[in-house]
Amino acid sequence: MVPFAVAGIVLWAAVGLVLLVFFRDWLADTGREHWLWTCLAGFLAGFPGLAVMLRHDANRRRAGG
DSSP states (O other): OHHHHHHHHHHHHHHHHHHHHHSHHHHHHHTOTHHHHHHHHHHHHHHHHHHHHHHHHHHHHHHTO
C-alpha cells in the first residue's frame, strides 16, 4: 500500500503546482483559489497515511505474514 500513498502525495503536489504555476490568475478571477488549499490539504494528509502504511507493513513483516 505504500506505493499508493506515495503516488497520492506526488499527485496532489503535482496538481497543486500545475494550478499554482499555470492557472493562478484563472483561479483568482473565478473565485476558485480554494482548489490550491485542497491540493495542499491532500498533500499534507498523505503523510500520516504514509506513516500508517509503513507501520502496517513493518508489523506484517515482523509477524511473518
